[in-house]
Amino acid sequence: MSIIKELKNELKELITNIGYDIEELTFVESSRKDLGDYQINDAMRLASVYHENPRDIATKIADILKKDSRFTNVNIAGPGFINLTLSSYFLQTSLNKILDDFTTNIDQVEPKKIMMDYGGANIAKTLHVGHLRSANIGEAIKRLAKYLGHEVISDVHFGDIGRQSGMVISEIKRRYPTLDYFNQDFNGNYDEIDFTITPDELGEIYPTANIAAKNDEARMQEVTEITAELEKGNKSYTALWNKIKEVSIEDIKAVYQDINTTFDLYEGESTCYPYIPKVIDYLEKNHYLKESEDAKVIDIKEETDNSPMPPLVVIKSNGATLYATRELATMYSRIERFNPDEIWYFADSRQSLYFEQVFRAVKKTKIASDHLKLGFYGFGTMNGTDGKPFKTRDGNVMSLKELIQILTEETTKRLNKERVDQDKQEETAKKIAISALKYADLIPYRETDYVFDPQKFVSLDGKTGPYLLYSTIRMKSLLYKAERKDYAVTKLMNKSDRTVALELLKFPQILTKCLEEKSLNELTDYIYKLTSSYNTFYNENRILTEENNSLKISWLALTFLVYTTNKKILEILGISLPEKM
């Protein structure tokens, strides 16, 4: 258990022992740094419960704390805030404990088996900036959950079926009408047809087809027909679609890899197809499906609803399945194959009603047992500086590849060409660019809509990924130059070095909070604070030439701890650390 959590528990017990029953102690960083490191805010609340003067209660608590050698300067302020300062001895002992075993600065969770669904890439569509949030947040939460002790299975859940397949095939038919896929008389093996397409062309095909179909009813009709044929298992279309999938998946995977996002499963919506008849049969037999307006639906209204809750359409009036059908079947298959304790979905907030419907439906129909915990974690929309969804000049959403390219050009310009080996320069510039991209994306709270301004990245100064990489690399370089490993905290100046020490102890609470919230904003904020507190300290002191040995090994220890913590955080955030920059 982490040092602060342990301390909090002990304080709670101390307060209970003097007769105040307390549910959860408020032991937090003091908002008045002039009065103490931490504050206890419970005297005011206890006062109303026990009908006593809050200052009297605060005095009683403070009197005990004053006898505790772990604290100095225990004081009461305002209506009954108790401020306390950690003693130098306690602070040093705590840091040495972490030096000895880094896991003493982590609070493990009760392990659960969790399936995570994030990414949201669609086959044959270019990965664009709108996909960043799902990938970045999902990936980081996955890494965090694993780090704190959960077992996690992640699935990209490709959008690999549906209208876009019809769109793309119809467009290919126009561009390459002589292909055997479209030859009625062809009787060879469809899988052996010689046809390849570049990811770039593929990326441009869907938007073209989309516009064409929107403006032409006959074309849209064709798209619908092809989609239906494909779903029924039409051999030529299936073979062509598989080919497209292959090209597209390879391309998508490469971009995901660039932003350090990987999945345990690269399944798609179509993976659940074998389960669809089973699920529909199950729903029919147990009378969960209702005919409504020619479609078959699951009614999911509840008495307590104060707003309209539309039923979930499972089978369309034309007999076809749709997204929701595949969602139910996917859930069914996931439960059958992996039996998770929880399933977490990460997608745009606009899908929240839809997921509410799906969750209700699977619970009502017992596809999911009552024990299975389902979570939808929505995130805000990424907008351009005009407040509308991010676009490039020609009206298309900017692709991730393009964005990474632009950023890499900027970081290349600023690269220290003398320090970084020639053969590492390209790779390093790209890593720095991606750190800027990922870090900036993870700063806002998950649910906040945010404005994505490419101009913001051009400077690469201040609270950015490159700042963190630069600072962390500098720490590493310093440790290397020190040429010793006998780190131990035996003496601090109690100036900027103390601020760094206090920051280090906050790490475990931040991790716990981020996992609960499924948002990384506090972690991005924390690594910045920790790093900038270290940089202040670094600028005030000359560590390597410090003559007092106790001070020197203490400062090196501090450097090592910040470096280790930063490395861990960057790893969680999915940001890779270059050797030099």
Next chain:
RNA sequence: AUCCCCGUAGCUCACCUGGAUAGAGCAAAAGUUUCCUAAACUUUAGGUAGUAGGUUCAAGUCCUAUCGGGGAUACCA
């Protein structure tokens, strides 16, 4: 029309379960390099938290109303 989210410094965002004097970065102004990587550091300036009520010892945070912006609302995904 109903429901959900947002409104905080010029811009982009924070503020933990209600807690003391609302914080960062960018942009603006000034300064720091014979010395461990200056993508750094220090300092200044910038605020009636959309508006109006209410609850509370205490409200940016909770409740109500209202204005403004965005989103969702059965056969798209």
